[in-house]
Amino acid sequence: MIKKRDKLRIIYDILHAVREKGGRIKPTHLLYKSNLSHQVLKEYLKDLIGRGFMEEVSERKSKNRFYTLTGRGHEYLNQYRMIKDFMDTFGIE
């Protein structure tokens, strides 16, 4: 049985997907990699941009949109294990 991902894990998976693509990813690739529905991903992206983990950038010539990782996003990825352990220990959600 597949275990349901918690919010921290979903955030990690989204940020990890961006990092795997060299820190920059197209929305459609992110939708595929994150394994989320379009609406749910949209909500998460709004949250992640609001928290300062990601940024949305547009190319001038092609007008393609990309999502990039910020320093804060990198730090979350690096510290994810510690954050997860602490919150699991005290049952913080």
Add this chain to the structure above:
Amino acid sequence: MASIFYAPPWFLGIDSIFELAFAVVTILIAWFSFRVYRISRQKSSLFFSYAFAFIAVSYVVESLIHLKIRQSIAAKIILMTTVREIFQLNTIAVLVHVLFMLIGLTLLVCVSCRVTDRRMHSLLMVLMLFLALFAINHLSIFYAISAILLIYINMHMYENYKVKRNRNALLTLIAFLVLFAANITYIFSWNRPWLYATGHMLELLAYIILAITLGLVLLKK
């Protein structure tokens, strides 16, 4: 007037050291939780940090004022003004300890029960404070309220352990159960001074377990 302290004579001064130790552990938890908030921006970890910060302050104040009281008692000549000062200091210590501890425990319950509405936070805190401050015997009522709040916190810790099934969650559950036991002993310590010392030892055990748990989280790679 707040209840008179009822520590056994041999425990005078030792209780202050214990309370400082409790403050150190709770400050560490508060700091670590704030660090988690800074990285993850999870509001729940911020409130968790605030909760332990309030609890830490309550222990620091209690420890310092108990130390002052002990120093006054230890003086060779005790004047009536000193006795009056002791009662006034004890009243201040009790009120500050009660205020900050209840705020901290209420915040912990809010985090455990996932209460996010700030109006509910403030409502719960005001209710707790009224119950504690206007009771005739502050301390027994305060410890009873703390025990009730700890029941809800323990229920959450048990549910967390049932889901996570790991060592750290189990240690945290045990620590909060021991804290609950400590509060129960304090309720009955008004005429049994040895229970005051027992309660402190149980609290020390609880915070040692929490410190070990925090260490395990930090050291895990």
